[in-house]
Amino acid sequence: xxxxxxxxxxxxxxxxxxxxxxxxxxxxxxxxxxxxxxxxxxxxxxxxxxxxxxxxxxxxxxxxxxxxxxxxxxxxxxxxxxxxxxxxxxxxxxxxxxxxxxxxxxxxxxxxxxxxxxxxxxxxxxxxxxxxxxxxxxxxxxxxxx
Numbered sequence: 001x002x003x004x005x006x007x008x009x010x011x012x013x014x015x016x017x018x019x020x021x022x023x024x025x026x027x028x029x030x031x032x033x034x035x036x037x038x039x040x041x042x043x044x045x046x047x048x049x050x051x052x053x054x055x056x057x058x059x060x061x062x063x064x065x066x067x068x069x070x071x072x073x074x075x076x077x078x079x080x081x082x083x084x085x086x087x088x089x090x091x092x093x094x095x096x097x098x099x100x101x102x103x104x105x106x107x108x109x110x111x112x113x114x115x116x117x118x119x120x121x122x123x124x125x126x127x128x129x130x131x132x133x134x135x136x137x138x139x140x141x142x143x144x145x146x
Contacts, residue, residue: 035059037125037141049077053130055084055139056113063120065146068113069139073132079103080110081131089123089143097124120146 036058055069071082081103088097102112118124123143130137
């Protein structure tokens with residue numbers, strides 16, 4: 001009986017830590033220089049709102065990128081959103097280029113993409129922050145050269 005009580009307390013503490021500190025993301029990257037990159041977060045454990053998300057960047061034409069991503073909740077939530085950040089590599093460091101946010105209420109997922117005309121001669125990448133109610137995580141791509 002003592003063991004069941006102990007395990008219940010440990011489980012409750014683990015769930016509380018996840019709810020307080022949010023859900024962490026993980027990027028998946030290939031080598032820089034491809035024409036398209038996708039970064040994913042891992043599927044989240046039960047008991048939280050956020051299920052998955054990804055960032056994506058591609059090169060649809062000369063001097064253009066398509067950037068964006070998707071956020072998916074485990075069920076319909078009051079608010080699901082994605083903040084898309086496009087970064088450009090300047091002198092070896094990633095710098096903010098542009099960003100936007102898309103939100104849906106009483107939904108299970110949100111997707112947002114934009115095609116942008118960008119200056120040539122730089123690497124560009126996408127970092128997305130994924131939200132489902134109070135859960136937050138992030139994903140990112142590797143850079144593509146334009």
